[in-house]
Amino acid sequence: MVEPILSVRDLRTQFFGPEGVVRAVDGVDFDVFEGRTLGVVGESGCGKSVTARSILRIVDRPGRVVGGSVMLRKADGSTVDLAGLTEEGMRDIRGPEIALVFQEPMASFSQHYTIGNQIMEGVRLHMGLDKHAARKRAIELLDMVGVPQPSRRIDEYPFQLSGGLRQRVMIAMALACDPRVLIADEPTTALDVTTQAQILDLLRQLQTERGLAIILITHDMGVIAEMAHDVSVMYLGRAVETGSVSDIFDRPQHPYTTALLRSIPTVMAKPRTRLPTIVGSIPHPFDRPAGCAFNPRCADMIAGVCDSAEPPPTNTGARQVRCFLHGGRP
Template sequence: MPPIPMGEPARPRREPILSVRNLETHFLLDEGVVRAVDGTSFDLFSKQTLGIVGESGCGKSVTARSILGIVESPGKVVGGEVMLRRDGAREMIDLAKLDPKGDRYRAIRGAEIALVFQEPMSSFSAYHTVGNQIIEAIRLHQPLTKKQARNKAIDLLHMVGVPKPDRRIDEYSFELSGGLRQRVMVAMALSSDPRILIADEPTTALDVTTQAQVLDLLRQLQDERDLAIILITHDMGVIAEMADDVVVMYLGKEVENGPVDDIFHNPKHPYTRSLLNSIPSILARPRSKLSTIEGSIPHPYARPPGCPFHPRCTVAIPGLCDSQTPRFLPMGDRQGVSCFLHHGPSGQSMPSGKDTGARHDAV
């Protein structure tokens, strides 16, 4: 962080509490290197919900694990910065430079950045009561006795809307319903009062009603606790409902970002448009075919040259998109996109970039 110049009056500017810059996480396998996350950048502010969206296998979850420093071997954060502003601190620290197994990282993990993720069934150990697992999370970061931690755990369960928390605390995860399990998971994640909550597909395994309840709960907790939430999902509906800003990822690369309204109403990248087109609409004619994105995600070892999306892109420019990789560049004040439709190979603005929407429709 550059120091604020002396002469200038310090104006209250919003500063990110987490700033990810050019994050690269690779899996070094015998068959080759899989670039699971390949240069992702975003800022996260307090009270903000940032949605990360993309198909399965595009690096969303690995991004989350990279931030927490829990990428499993043979995966490794090989480049970029994960700058975190610790509670009350002015300086930011680069988590990517800390030893992932070290004590400093462990003090942050769970305490300042917490994780909730899909499959609440298998996310709890079936051999320990949920209380045991919550109390453990509390005592890892807070100097409380077992009894105090237990009381706090009961309070947390109460807060997330678990009925009869003093009894539920001694139950096992398989004795709870899917919705309750995810609530307990949220309670455990919030046990040490983190400022950042990473929710990795938190509602994927739940039915629609329960999904809505869990999302409501997240929003309510965000308001009460000024939480910043990174919401990882493939569900554009969840994004529309929850997110303030959106990062769209494809094959480990960020292809577009911007405020949720702009992403939904003025998507720039063909991939974002395809994702939006594939949302089933209530207005669609009955029995009409659902729109899909042609093809499937390439095999990680066979990453296409040029823009990773070009083989599936309906508006790819032959000779350009299949040979050169577009850079990620700003579009206006708030959006950013990596696509040759908007930027030329040298980064200059493309004349056709202004109304690619029309062009897209014409194709």
């Protein structure tokens, strides 16, 4: 059996606000393998982005990772728990081991420095290159992600680039120190459909070339189907169903996954029919339902069971699901 490169277990992140504690990530488990893509999917506010930030421990205050483990297998085969590293140790992980690509390429760049400056910064810090060598590498990186005229573009500012180019530069910046895990947090949400396809192609191509492990965060089931090998469906800070994409798309087990898949429009559908939606809306984070968090919106809710106890993770083969319909009933 192939060892995962990144193994997240029971990750928990909470925000300590003046009105109370929000459990943004509340028990997330998944494995990421070399050369494979794990899709993390869920509605807005389900804790996808916070999960990404929790792995790198860059959650903004008042948020804090409060529990769980993030085991990273290093290139030499040794494993290290990122949750237990010092802040200094963590800095050597960010960039050379795990890198992030963000949702909004405009806001995620500083407008006060050239893209070259922002790419070279990590290269110089982690790879110890001098200015000249770092610049050369930055130009190569820009070329690799398909930025035309990289030696000229390198001296431009982010606001001078188009949205698609900015996202390419963002990917170049993430890959600057040869990370083995790339977390892409809704990398195509802010882009138009054509550019979106180009960026996804680029990610796939880079994965094949470098054996990158990718965590792709999105709310778009279509992107998951196209890109991911494995998928983890999140609801209210919890991974409710995890498994291979083909398994889950063919035979979803958790009612939430089923509902999500049903709400994707298809070209086969009869025109002018209403798309199925999930009843209700995501509960307010302070107002978390007792038992399974999905029970108020669930069609198959078992009264007295789903609203009183939390379903434990149940494994069947490579699939893990948290639902009383599929085991774990008290």
